[in-house]
Amino acid sequence: MWDKxxxxxxxxxxxxxxxxxxxxxxxxxxxxxxxFFTRNHGPIPDIAAADWRLTIDGQVDRPLxxxxxxxREFEEHSVVATMQCAGNRRAALAAVRAIDxxxxxGGGAISTASWAGVRLRDVLEQARPSGTATDVSFEAPxxxxxxxxxxxxxxxxxxxxxxxxxxxxxxxxxxxxxPRVHGGPVRVVxxxxxxxxxxxxxxxxxxxxxxxxxxxxxxxxxxxxxxxxPSAGRPxxxxxxxxxxxxxxxxxxxxxxxxxxxxxxxxGWAVAGERRSVARVDVSADGGTTWRQAVLDQAAxxxxxxxxxxxxxxxxGRADVVARAWDDTGATQPEAAAPIWxxxxxxxxxxxxxxxxxx
Ligand SMILES: Nc1nc2c(c(=O)[nH]1)N[C@H]1C(S)=C(S)[C@@H](COP(=O)(O)O)O[C@H]1N2
Ligand SMILES: [Mo]
Numbered sequence: 001m002w003d004k005x006x007x008x009x010x011x012x013x014x015x016x017x018x019x020x021x022x023x024x025x026x027x028x029x030x031x032x033x034x035x036f037f038t039r040n041h042g043p044i045p046d047i048a049a050a051d052w053r054l055t056i057d058g059q060v061d062r063p064l065x066x067x068x069x070x071x072r073e074f075e076e077h078s079v080v081a082t083m084q085c086a087g088n089r090r091a092a093l094a095a096v097r098a099i100d101x102x103x104x105x106g107g108g109a110i111s112t113a114s115w116a117g118v119r120l121r122d123v124l125e126q127a128r129p130s131g132t133a134t135d136v137s138f139e140a141p142x143x144x145x146x147x148x149x150x151x152x153x154x155x156x157x158x159x160x161x162x163x164x165x166x167x168x169x170x171x172x173x174x175x176x177x178x179p180r181v182h183g184g185p186v187r188v189v190x191x192x193x194x195x196x197x198x199x200x201x202x203x204x205x206x207x208x209x210x211x212x213x214x215x216x217x218x219x220x221x222x223x224x225x226x227x228x229x230p231s232a233g234r235p236x237x238x239x240x241x242x243x244x245x246x247x248x249x250x251x252x253x254x255x256x257x258x259x260x261x262x263x264x265x266x267x268g269w270a271v272a273g274e275r276r277s278v279a280r281v282d283v284s285a286d287g288g289t290t291w292r293q294a295v296l297d298q299a300a301x302x303x304x305x306x307x308x309x310x311x312x313x314x315x316x317g318r319a320d321v322v323a324r325a326w327d328d329t330g331a332t333q334p335e336a337a338a339p340i341w342x343x344x345x346x347x348x349x350x351x352x353x354x355x356x357x358x359x
Pocket of ligand 2: 039084085086087194195196
């Protein structure tokens with residue numbers, strides 16, 4: 001479906017939700033479009049490039065309406081950015097305690113592309129936000145039945161983030177036109193933020209003095225306390241998620257694999273939080289008692305993941321392999337999923353764990 005490879009891990013066909021298989025995230029600075037994960041909350045709109053329009057209004061001095069040709073008149077920029085869903089690695093949280101109503105995504109709700117488009121900042125500067133503006137809300141036409149009440153998808157980011165150089169209105173992905181499933185003709189890409197803020201099929205930018213009241217900003221994509229009831233759906237409850245935080249994953253070998261004794265290469269990716277970088281990754285073959293430092297590949301840019309690999313020595317029997325990343329401020333990941341369990345299963349930043357059967 002949607003020109004994706006047959007080995008995608010499908011969580012649902014309608015809405016279409018598909019996770020990248022581990023092999024597609026192994027030693028790949030850029031993810032192939034055909035195996036780039038996709039997350040949708042409703043039917044995928046079909047908007048012809050010629051019919052696409054973007055309205056910029058709200059607290060601006062000069063409201064604008066742009067078609068694709070007018071958008072392309074702004075200077076073109078591209079950025080390599082990793083897109084990661086807030087629900088990435090949820091399965092390990094769900095293993096601690098059940099998470100109702102959310103798909104058990106493994107570690108493949110993440111992918112990286114080179115995105116081409118124009119700066120949101122350049123478009124906003126033409127519209128001239130007024131002094132009272134604090135947020136930019138993004139509106140799309142896809143109606144989702146998941147929301148209470150059903151509504152179109154939307155979210156917002158703070159104006160100060162919107163005015164940074166790397167937030168783009170994107171029409172190209174890895175050198176091709178942005179595919180429909182990824183938001184074509186035009187989407188927002190907000191590097192460093194959870195995927196939910198990178199709104200696809202963008203139709204309207206509304207400049208305002210508060211965050212969006214859309215369900216996906218105001219009610220969900222919020223980190224609730226363990227005892228909170230997510231079905232109560234109280235607007236404004238919990239911590240609104242924006243910037244992503246440090247995490248990593250093992251993509252090779254896989255949990256349960258049989259390997260021979262001796263040296264084995266363990267590989268994976270790591271991502272740091274906004275404005276931070278991955279400084280070190282360690283791997284342990286004994287559940288975290290002794291560690292070996294991984295070799296890090298140079299990231300493709302400040303918003304791209306870091307690929308890493310480490311050789312570990314294995315004795316026959318069961319090996320509990322774990323990994324942890326450190327960022328350039330010295331912060332590292334929590335050891336276990338249980339202490340960060342939350343009712344919607346967001347932001348699992350705990351150590352990835354696999355066990356291997358060593359022969
Ligand atoms: N209009 C719209 N934009 C959206 C979504 C959506 O359902 N509708 N899903 C969001 C979420 S939660 C994520 S993680 C990313 C996924 O982008 P992708 O499908 O290109 O990987 O898109 C975001 N933008
Ligand atoms: Mo997401």
